[in-house]
Amino acid sequence: MDDIFGIPAPLLFGQLLLGLINGAFYAMLSLGLAVIFGLLNIVNMAHGAQFMMGAFAAWMLLAWLGIGYWWALLIAPIIVAITGIILEKLFISRLYKLDHLYGLLLTFGLALIIEGVFRNEFGSSGLPYRIPTELSGAWDLGFMFMPVYRGWVVIAALALCLATWVIIEKTRLGAYLRAATENAALVQAFGVNVPRMVTLTYGFGVALAAIGGVLAAPIYSVNPQMGSNLIIVVFAVVVIGGMGSILGAILTGFALGVVEGLTKVFWPEASATVIFVIMAIVLLARPAGLFGRA
Amino acid sequence: MVLQRRDLLGTAAAAAAGTVLPRRRARAQAQTIRIGVLTDMSGPYRDNAGPGSVVLTQQAVQDFGSRGFNVEVLQADHQNKPDVGASITRQWFDQGVDVVADIPTSSVALAANQIAREKNKVHLNSGAATSDLTGPACSPNMVHWTYDTYMLAKSTGAAIVKTGGDSWFFITADYAFGHALERDTGNFVKAQGGKVLGSARYPFPATTDFSAFLLQARASRANVLGLANAGTDTVNAILGAREFGLQRSMKIAALLMGIYDVKAVGLESGQGLLLTEAFYWDLNDRTRALTQRVKAKNQDRPPAMEPAGCYGMVLHYLKAVADMGVAAAKASGADAVARMKAMPTDDDAFGAGTIRADGRKIHPSYLFEVKAPGESRNPWDLYKLAATTPAEEAFRPLAEGNCPLVRS
Numbered sequence: 001m002d003d004i005f006g007i008p009a010p011l012l013f014g015q016l017l018l019g020l021i022n023g024a025f026y027a028m029l030s031l032g033l034a035v036i037f038g039l040l041n042i043v044n045m046a047h048g049a050q051f052m053m054g055a056f057a058a059w060m061l062l063a064w065l066g067i068g069y070w071w072a073l074l075i076a077p078i079i080v081a082i083t084g085i086i087l088e089k090l091f092i093s094r095l096y097k098l099d100h101l102y103g104l105l106l107t108f109g110l111a112l113i114i115e116g117v118f119r120n121e122f123g124s125s126g127l128p129y130r131i132p133t134e135l136s137g138a139w140d141l142g143f144m145f146m147p148v149y150r151g152w153v154v155i156a157a158l159a160l161c162l163a164t165w166v167i168i169e170k171t172r173l174g175a176y177l178r179a180a181t182e183n184a185a186l187v188q189a190f191g192v193n194v195p196r197m198v199t200l201t202y203g204f205g206v207a208l209a210a211i212g213g214v215l216a217a218p219i220y221s222v223n224p225q226m227g228s229n230l231i232i233v234v235f236a237v238v239v240i241g242g243m244g245s246i247l248g249a250i251l252t253g254f255a256l257g258v259v260e261g262l263t264k265v266f267w268p269e270a271s272a273t274v275i276f277v278i279m280a281i282v283l284l285a286r287p288a289g290l291f292g293r294a
Numbered sequence: 295m296v297l298q299r300r301d302l303l304g305t306a307a308a309a310a311a312g313t314v315l316p317r318r319r320a321r322a323q324a325q326t327i328r329i330g331v332l333t334d335m336s337g338p339y340r341d342n343a344g345p346g347s348v349v350l351t352q353q354a355v356q357d358f359g360s361r362g363f364n365v366e367v368l369q370a371d372h373q374n375k376p377d378v379g380a381s382i383t384r385q386w387f388d389q390g391v392d393v394v395a396d397i398p399t400s401s402v403a404l405a406a407n408q409i410a411r412e413k414n415k416v417h418l419n420s421g422a423a424t425s426d427l428t429g430p431a432c433s434p435n436m437v438h439w440t441y442d443t444y445m446l447a448k449s450t451g452a453a454i455v456k457t458g459g460d461s462w463f464f465i466t467a468d469y470a471f472g473h474a475l476e477r478d479t480g481n482f483v484k485a486q487g488g489k490v491l492g493s494a495r496y497p498f499p500a501t502t503d504f505s506a507f508l509l510q511a512r513a514s515r516a517n518v519l520g521l522a523n524a525g526t527d528t529v530n531a532i533l534g535a536r537e538f539g540l541q542r543s544m545k546i547a548a549l550l551m552g553i554y555d556v557k558a559v560g561l562e563s564g565q566g567l568l569l570t571e572a573f574y575w576d577l578n579d580r581t582r583a584l585t586q587r588v589k590a591k592n593q594d595r596p597p598a599m600e601p602a603g604c605y606g607m608v609l610h611y612l613k614a615v616a617d618m619g620v621a622a623a624k625a626s627g628a629d630a631v632a633r634m635k636a637m638p639t640d641d642d643a644f645g646a647g648t649i650r651a652d653g654r655k656i657h658p659s660y661l662f663e664v665k666a667p668g669e670s671r672n673p674w675d676l677y678k679l680a681a682t683t684p685a686e687e688a689f690r691p692l693a694e695g696n697c698p699l700v701r702s
Contacts, residue, residue, distance in 0.1 A: 011509065011510065015509060123340065123593075124340035125342075138539050144509060219533060221533065225337065229499065268468075272500035
């Protein structure tokens with residue numbers, strides 16, 4: 001087959017596909033961040049730690065209780081969301097009236113504490129989690145070897161992103177949420193319990209992070225710092241997409257996954273930097289992000 | 295604190311002169327050896343070094359016993375950042391610390407090495423891998439104890455070339471350690487008639503997903519995948535390689551992998567991997583005895599290779615201090631290291647050995663094969679011994695390192 005820019009075409013197709021797979025993780029995580037920022041005005045720096053907690057919850061369910069992957073996909077996010085709701089009630093809810101910076105610092109501190117506790121308890125090397133047998137194996141696509149599990153990750157992420165977008169943009173509940181961010185007092189006057197709704201929204205955003213963690217558990221080592229590498233990139237995705245824009249977060253997540261994947265072929269050393277270069281350019285040209293409202 | 299007759303006499307004399315406190319304090323200071331364990335407490339190398347290195351250093355102090363001076367062990371987290379590591383080292387030395395020990399992460403070790411030399415203190419290295427520490431960056435103030443990239447490359451690299459793995463593709467952590475490991479392994483592969491078909495250097499520590507590099511490795515049609523990285527990165531790369539079916543066409547050479555990494559991969563995915571260590575807890579009666587002594591303090595786990603190195607090198611340093619006198623050892627780090635080199639070494643972790651002029655500690659290296667789940671008798675029974683490289687062949691020959699100390 002022909003070369004494209006000196007790279008064999010099959011390799012390039014493979015990399016595009018891998019970029020989409022990684023983009024699925026970015027999209028899922030930045031979606032949760034965008035929901036939380038858009039509706040609560042909190043920059044949730046604990047998101048990476050909550051992603052990690054999702055993976056650990058899946059591991060604990062299997063190792064301690066014998067509960068497998070499919071149930072973990074449901075139970076782990078609920079457990080992590082409950083911890084998120086407790087955090088929101090105890091700490092975060094006190095900061096809504098203050099500057100963004102306070103929420104950022106608080107959640108950053110929480111992330112460091114959570115990661116530290118897990119590191120003390122489980123060490124830094126990580127724990128093994130097997131790919132469920134239904135999803136093990138791989139397809140030979142000709143141009144690459146495609147693990148079934150990675151295909152599942154993309155499908156699950158797409159479904160999740162679509163469902164979230166529909167709930168927030170197309171349903172009555174979503175309309176309440178959006179209205180509450182515009183004018184909480186007025187929505188409350190209509191008899192909607194706004195503080196509870198906000199708490200549950202935070203819980204939902206955290207659950208999205210945790211689902212990402214469960215999906216990641218079989219392919220990456222389950223370790224306490226697994227979220228901290230990812231979270232920085234995910235923040236860049238949210239900023240590029242436009243803070244609070246749900247569609248922006250999803251599209252940018254997938255797109256940057258592809259850009260990063262291609263950089264890994266042409267200039268691997270720069271693959272961690274490229275996203276931030278794009279972020280700088282976008283911020284210069286469109287300070288509100290690609291899909292944000294100024 | 296150990297009270298000495300000389301201290302008491304000195305105190306009595308000082309009391310007579312009416313200056314008890316300052317004199318006593320000054321004497322206590324002079325009689326205390328301070329060892330700072332500078333390690334990764336919060337990052338990917340925490341399990342391989344980290345708290346384990348502190349525990350094993352304390353064990354060395356305990357096993358050394360009381361010989362007329364105090365030993366104080368400090369610890370700090372360098373976060374794998376050369377600037378953080380350098381400023382802690384500088385601060386420690388300025389505050390009277392005599393030895394900086396362990397220092398995993400080659401870039402941090404190279405930075406601290408320079409400072410130890412400048413300030414004439416002692417740098418005992420167990421955790422860093424780069425063979426440059428005893429090469430161009432060698433120093434009269436440093437001992438590199440446990441392993442280096444040359445040792446790993448020779449043992450694992452040569453073993454794999456022998457079994458027919460003659461064309462290599464590297465996935466390399468893009469910093470001093472990864473580069474050195476790739477270079478040293480590549481040299482062995484080429485020397486034995488093999489070829490290096492390419493490498494992908496990825497940003498450290500910002501990479502979680504290795505699939506893009508694995509795909510490049512597969513496309514290169516090499517028959518060996520060389521992982522020139524460590525810790526969590528190695529674990530993620532191996533998990534990815536299994537997932538993408540690389541083991542069908544390639545052998546995986548994890549060039550630096552320890553027991554905790556094997557635990558993280560799991561025996562199911564890890565069985566059959568070849569790896570090299572200078573220490574394994576279940577190697578002989580002495581290593582088992584040491585493991586028994588420290589296990590309870592080490593979160594009920596056997597020590598990894600790097601902490602075991604901390605044990606050996608700190609014990610040997612303390613023997614040298616006892617031999618030459620505390621005052622002389624504190625006055626000149628270079629003299630203390632020279633004394634260490636002049637004395638033969640012997641400890642439970644590594645047995646008998648020597649230290650060369652370039653600072654290289656000499657002992658055998660061991661090639662292990664990871665056991666299959668069915669072969670493992672207990673949770674930490676992970677390896678079977680595949681080959682031993684004798685001490686005199688395990689490390690780079692003295693003349694080939696380009697160490698300025700050797701030439702002059």
